[in-house]
Amino acid sequence: MAEDKKPSGSRPRREEPVAEEAVIGSAMPVQVVSAVKEVKAALPRAFTGAxxxxxxxxxxxxxxxxxxxxxxxxxxxxxxxxxxxxxxxxxxxxxxxxxxxxxxxxxxxxxxxxxxxxxxxxxxxEPLDPALKAQLELKDLKMKERADEYTYQFTYLAKQTGYNDAAQIVAFKRGLPKSLVFKIMTRPEGAPSTIKEWMNAAIIFDESYKQALEYGKTWDDEHGGKKPQRSFRKKEEVAIKQITEIDSVTLLVRSNVKLLDYDVVKKLVRFKVQSLSQN
Structure with a gap:
């Protein structure tokens, strides 16, 4: 018997796609449905009406x-x-x-x-007068740990106040530590003239100071800790000790001596030396 021949030009039959199914245990198949995934963002915090x-x-x-x-x-x-x-x-x-x-x-x-x-x-x-609210908050704003953090907070509030550049400089200086204001105002190139220059100067001086402190800690660690501070005695104690070495009798006036300068000590020593030579 002659074999059946496939007609020329015929193509193999394609199977129809079947929807993908997920089988959960022995339960009935459940068709997989792709859901819209939400972006993982922080949810709003509860609002009490304040x-x-x-x-x-x-x-x-x-x-x-x-x-x-x-x-x-x-x-x-x-x-x-x-x-x-x-x-x-x-x-x-x-x-x-x-x-x-x-x-x-x-x-x-x-x-x-x-x-x-x-x-x-x-x-x-929201507040009835946002500008006034921002002005009050800006008045209470103070630099705490870092100048850059203070600058960010100041900029955010200053934009809402309506202050011009000069008024912002006054408010910015008020929130800085006094020592930092002095450093900025006495720098070689003179005090800044714009609020942007004030902000940059505050950040630079503050960062330089913190880097110096960090270097000091590193230096101490590398050199076995801080060197002990030299103990300096008061002039009165040194003077009394010198007198004591000459004659202990002079200690009787210690309670009445508030301050002994070098000339007084020399006179007392000279007097005692003369007394000893006469004897």
């Missing part, structure tokens, strides 16, 4: 929403996300009102855009 924390809280919410756009497909989800991090406090009434309307799919609440919702939040919780 005005001083409003701007920081709103910034944290906006950062998280911006990093996870697929997790917030519409304005409604963004609003509920913000409201979920508002805890009991001064803002409880505002939170409850907004939440109830959104959960009820209120038509007017749904019409409010995300931008309008944020403006409502700012009006309700």
């Amino acid at each position: 005005r001083k924390d409003a701007k920081k809280f709103l910034r944290e919410v906006l950062i998280y929403v911006a990093l996870n756009p697929k997790a917030f497909p519409d304005d409604r989800s963004k609003k509920l996300f913000l409201l979920s991090y508002m805890t009991d406090g001064p803002g409880e009434f505002w939170k409850n009102e907004k939440t109830d309307l959104l959960l009820a799919f209120d038509a007017n609440a749904e019409k409010v855009t995300w931008s309008e919702f944020l403006d409502d939040f700012r009006t309700s919780f």
